[in-house]
Amino acid sequence: MIRTKRKINKQRGSRSNGGGCTKKRRGAGNKGGKGKAGMGKQHWTWTVIHDPNHFGKHGFKRPQKMIKKVNTVNLNYLEEHADDLIAKGIASKDGDAIVIDVTELGYDKVLAKGKITKAYKISAPQFSASAIEKIEELGGEAILL
Numbered sequence: 001m002i003r004t005k006r007k008i009n010k011q012r013g014s015r016s017n018g019g020g021c022t023k024k025r026r027g028a029g030n031k032g033g034k035g036k037a038g039m040g041k042q043h044w045t046w047t048v049i050h051d052p053n054h055f056g057k058h059g060f061k062r063p064q065k066m067i068k069k070v071n072t073v074n075l076n077y078l079e080e081h082a083d084d085l086i087a088k089g090i091a092s093k094d095g096d097a098i099v100i101d102v103t104e105l106g107y108d109k110v111l112a113k114g115k116i117t118k119a120y121k122i123s124a125p126q127f128s129a130s131a132i133e134k135i136e137e138l139g140g141e142a143i144l145l
Contacts, residue, residue, distance in 0.1 A: 009145075016097070022066040023075075024086050036054075039051070039054060042048065053127050055062065070108050070109050070126070071106060071108045071109070072107060072109045072110070072111050073102060073105065073107040073109070073110055073111070074110075074113035074114055074115050075111070075112055075115075075120075075131060075134060075135070076115065077114070078100060078110075078116070078120065078122070079115070079116045079117065079118070082100070082118070082120075085100060085105075086098070090104050094121060096118070096119055096139075097118075097119040097121045097139070097140060097141070098118060098119070098120050098121070099121045100120060100121070100122050100123070101122075101123065102122060102123065102124040103123075103125065103128070108125050108126060109124060109125065109126040109127065110122055110124045110128065110131045110133035111128050111131055112128050112130035112133070112134050117138075118140075119140040120127050120135055120138075120140040120141075121141045122135060122141075122142055123143035123144075124142075124143075124144070124145060126144075127142050127144065133136065
């Protein structure tokens with residue numbers, strides 16, 4: 001049968017609210033603590049089943065000030081946008097070679113993805129080994145800042 005009234009309404013006015021002797025449901029001693037209290041003692045079985053990794057050290061987070069994000073650019077990007085960069089005055093021509101300072105574009109490292117067809121003189125704080133190889137293959141120059 002479905003209960004039509006809430007049980008608490010039925011218990012109103014009774015001294016113990018259905019808990020037997022009044023001492024039985026009175027204090028924190030019957031609760032076993034609040035929240036996560038006693039997880040290593042009386043609530044140990046619950047801990048083992050539901051939260052086995054609660055105790056101990058887990059992992060390590062590096063301080064944010066120690067993390068340096070390297071902003072990278074690929075050679076194929078520089079190849080595609082070389083004419084636009086020259087028009088904007090960010091890059092220039094030095095004979096046959098195109099001179100690009102990658103830091104002016106907001107990048108820190110040059111990677112070797114893609115093909116290049118012209119000679120480039122690229123200056124950057126970092127280069128990948130294969131990027132240096134590709135640049136120098138065509139008679140260009142990789143300048144470390």
